[in-house]
Amino acid sequence: MKATKRFIFQSLLWLIIWLVLWITQSFDYGFFRENLLSVIFQILLLAGLIFFAAPKLLFKKKYLLFMLFGLAAIVLGSYISSSLFSLPPPRMPPRMPGAENLVNRAPRGGAPSKFLIHFLLLAVSAVLGTFLETLFYAQKKEEETIKNNNERLATELKLLKSQINPHFLFNTLNNIYALSAISATKTQESISYLANMLRYVLYDCEQAFVPLTKEISYIENYIKLFTTKSSKKYPITTTYEIGSKGILIAPMLVIPFVENAFKHSNIEKVTGTFLNIKVISKVDEIYFEVENSKSELVENKDKVGGIGLENVKKRLAILYPNKHELTIENLPECFKVSLKLNL
Structure with a gap:
């Protein structure tokens, strides 16, 4: 399978996943706006991985450069996608007297940050894309090995006959x-x-x-x-x-x-x-x-x-x-x- 077809395949896979998630949110516009850039950066990350990082770095055994490139792309994409198109924080009702004490008593923690969520999403995309690229690369090398062996055997048989x-x-x-x-x-x-x-x-x-x-x-x-x-x-x-x-x-x-x-x-x-x-x-x-x-x-x-x-x-x-x-x-x-x- 050529690089372009692999890129289209993986991009469609993630688009389908996001579409299913959007359907589960009843086509909520806020969900769409919050995650639009994350989807775009996922596709861009896959393009960089398939057309540059994997063939130029990973398969040429430049593992450190490959990891640095991937980490930088994930961090940058997570930061941009979590900073733009963010919904304004919900308006809080007027506080009642003594509410400060209730706030102080409220348990700390809560939902993870938007940056962390997008970071994990892009990391999963990168890991899955790397796995699939490695799989296709191994299959291609095996086919080339078989072809070269067949050509070598055919040449050797012709020589032996001669x-x-x-x-x-x-x-x-x-x-x-x-x-x-x-x-x-x-x-x-x-x-x-x-x-x-x-x-x-x-x-x-x-x-x-x-x-x-x-x-x-x-x-x-x-x-x-x-x-x-x-x-x-x-x-x-x-x-x-x-x-x-x-x-x-x-x-x-x-x-x-x-x-x-x-x-x-x-x-x-x-x-x-x-x-x-x-x-x-x-x-x-x-x-x-x-x-x-x-x-x-x-x-x-x-x-x-x-x-x-x-x-x-x-x-x-x-x-x-x-x-x-x-x-x-x-x-x-x-x-x-x-x-x-x-x-």
Whole structure:
């Protein structure tokens, strides 16, 4: 709510309160004249609070100046409103003989002064106005925080998506170039698989979520592209149990695990190696598992659990907070990744 609307809202609130009080006094003109300036100063006090004191002093943590400004405004307004438009004191009847003694015996005290009444009214207005301004300010800051967090997360997700391993693309192009000198058919197949993968990355991945079947199609094209470069029978097994085609998943979420498995399984050796991929989906759950053999050679380049896995961990924390279970097991014989997503 903008400052002008908040000022109008609070002003109308106090005008309604004063109108109700005036009605209870049977529209007495004396009551109206006695309190007219108090109402005016209440509105002026709210204007000063909303448009100056709160944004310039209170919310910039100049608390002492804010209190001095508020107190000075309340005292000045109370003094002016209680001094002007005051009704003349009522005429006293002629005193009877001995009335002085009765007056002296009368109890002291009586109604509070007009200045004190107006001071309390303006103080209540200031306190209530400050409370409402603080409430609106806190709400505005919370909305700004949420908006900034959403923008930050969107930027971070876009950055994380852009970190998809570019080495795969260059290696694939090199393989296709090599195939072109051997088999035109395999070259055409490889280009087709690569085109499908690039179409998924460039177009489908622009969406926040994609059908799980498209993510699996990418994995299948990845496997085909890998196996096309050789006539060997690679020990790769895949298991897909998709309960519904409408199940959605964040794009390129499990691909880094698959790339990692191919990279470190030494699958090209064939003998004594393996790579198993499993995807099982239910109505409210997706289970992904990839298990691969480990190369006997220690690879210094692109270590297991490097940038790719860290990328996925960050995306999971953003997209599926408290709704995922990621287990990474670096066993002596194999490397296994299990991911469960609660939808």
